[in-house]
Amino acid sequence: MERIYLDNAATSYPKPPQVVQKMMAYMNQIGANVGRGGYQTAYAAGGVVLDTRERLAAFFGFPFPSHVLFTPNVTFSLNLLLKGLLKPGDHLLVSSMEHNAVMRPLSQLAEKGISFDRIPCDSQGRLLLEGMEPLLKPNTKGIVMTHASNVCGTLLPIEQVGKFCKAHNLFFGVDCAQTAGSIPINMEEMCIDALAFTGHKGLMGPQGIGGLLIQPKLAEKMEPLVVGGTGSFSHQEEVPTLLPDRFEGGTLNLPGIYGLNAALEFLEQTGIQEIQEQERALTDRFLKGAASLTGVQVVGTGDASRSSEIVSLVFPHLDQGELAFLLDSQYGIMTRCGLHCAPNAHKTLGTYPKGTIRFSFGYFNTVHQIDYTLEALEQILKERG
Ligand SMILES: Cc1ncc(COP(=O)(O)O)c(C=O)c1O
Known part of the structure; x- marks a missing residue:
């Protein structure tokens, strides 16, 4: 895998x-x-x-x-x-x-x-x-x-x-x-x-x-x-x-x-411009794809140009921990779920105490990986959402 x-x-x-x-x-x-x-x-x-x-x-x-x-x-x-x-x-x-x-x-x-x-x-x-x-x-x-x-x-x-x-x-x-x-x-x-x-x-x-x-x-x-x-x-x-x-x-x-x-x-x-552009493009692609799925809430601005390369999602009908486990064990996708050491940020965002599942991208991620992750989420939502 x-x-x-x-x-x-x-x-x-x-x-x-x-x-x-x-x-x-x-x-x-x-x-x-x-x-x-x-x-x-x-x-x-x-x-x-x-x-x-x-x-x-x-x-x-x-x-x-x-x-x-x-x-x-x-x-x-x-x-x-x-x-x-x-x-x-x-x-x-x-x-x-x-x-x-x-x-x-x-x-x-x-x-x-x-x-x-x-x-x-x-x-x-x-x-x-x-x-x-x-x-x-x-x-x-x-x-x-x-x-x-x-x-x-x-x-x-x-x-x-x-x-x-x-x-x-x-x-x-x-x-x-x-x-x-x-x-x-x-x-x-x-x-x-x-x-x-x-x-x-x-x-x-x-x-x-x-x-x-x-x-x-x-x-x-x-x-x-x-x-x-x-x-x-x-x-x-x-x-x-x-x-x-x-x-x-x-x-x-x-x-x-x-x-x-x-x-x-x-x-x-x-060049930092090149890095920023690349990471922002991946974030934007993932944000748009995630926003189009039913049963998913995007946390934050939903705008890659106003954020770093992080996307946090909430799945109201799924347990975040179970989802992270499924992504890892069935699709090989490594994410982080929970409160991310920032409890008051979650209180501000309205995601406390359950937290979010966080996807964060780097310069070495690819468009293929973004699309594969979105497909995995769609599949899981179909089966469990
Ligand atoms: C906003 C912020 N501050 C501080 C830290 C702590 O980083 P480190 O564990 O490298 O000291 C992190 C890392 O998770 C972070 O995201």
């Missing part, structure tokens, strides 16, 4: 072959640590780490490669941002569509006297811009929100929110888990002060590597989450003030950085 991977919002698969090759080359031929050895291979690894920071900075329209901080994933980056910046008595705004990578740190911080409000979104996940101003308080420090909903794909108006933050002297942090690598992002143009990304989704890198790009002025106010040896300033026991060292205690994930480096090279060569 053909296997069709439609869970790219969880992690992208397959990866470009260069990613695997570069990770293997590091493990087999380099293997050295960075800043901890006085020999050629250690310098070579240091060069790749620097090159990866520079590629990421260029990719996201950010002029400070030294302020590209490596972390294990976007969850860590968001924890660093929220816990490193907010102090008791501070107030933050988030959208009502956030992933638990934002909400769980905030629920921990609430116990320390940090409060938050949710900017309302409508039942398609669209942010109500007019809902921001009335929520501002004298102690509001910033806005943190996702660029695209991981439940239904709806894009949030990052550029407008960025301008709003600038006008109100608030910091603006964006969770780009679902858009980095699939949708062009320019931190300068979008007035983003802190961009949190994960390497293993749209950026097509391996798991275990992510990062935070943070404007120097904001970084000055942020405390590190983890501190330790950096291979630099070894004469002092105090935490270094220089970036990125200040926020990167301990050995970096070098196989991950090598893999991400190759993935970025692939993205640069292919």
Whole structure:
């Protein structure tokens, strides 16, 4: 049976072959640590780490490669941002569509006297811009929100929110888990002060590597989450003030950085416009096909040009878990069902507590796979719907 991977919002698969090759080359031929050895291979690894920071900075329209901080994933980056910046008595705004990578740190911080409000979104996940101003308080420090909903794909108006933050002297942090690598992002143009990304989704890198790009002025106010040896300033026991060292205690994930480096090279060569067009065309085809089936509800805007490459469906007469099982076991189609770590997004969309079945597409999916999946759904609905 053909296997069709439609869970790219969880992690992208397959990866470009260069990613695997570069990770293997590091493990087999380099293997050295960075800043901890006085020999050629250690310098070579240091060069790749620097090159990866520079590629990421260029990719996201950010002029400070030294302020590209490596972390294990976007969850860590968001924890660093929220816990490193907010102090008791501070107030933050988030959208009502956030992933638990934002909400769980905030629920921990609430116990320390940090409060938050949710900017309302409508039942398609669209942010109500007019809902921001009335929520501002004298102690509001910033806005943190996702660029695209991981439940239904709806894009949030990052550029407008960025301008709003600038006008109100608030910091603006964006969770780009679902858009980095699939949708062009320019931190300068979008007035983003802190961009949190994960390497293993749209950026097509391996798991275990992510990062935070943070404007120097904001970084000055942020405390590190983890501190330790950096291979630099070894004469002092105090935490270094220089970036990125200040926020990167301990050995970096070098196989991950090598893999991400190759993935970025692939993205640069292919071009993000080409990737976006391809993924959007597949999403559009699937959305139109799903909307034409009886017994299916599309969750979100139903418009591929207003979303990332995610489609969430609800089958009122079928159990979502059973459907995901049938797709996998009888048709080889891999999807995800449930709440996708974003309970409040489902409350906003009206799909709580049952959740949805999510289909998420990547650059390596094909038109044939979309059509085959639609046929499988039609067949299942005929038999069970
Ligand atoms: C919007 C959003 N934020 C955060 C995350 C967490 O990503 P990671 O597990 O790579 O930290 C995800 C991934 O599922 C996501 O979709």
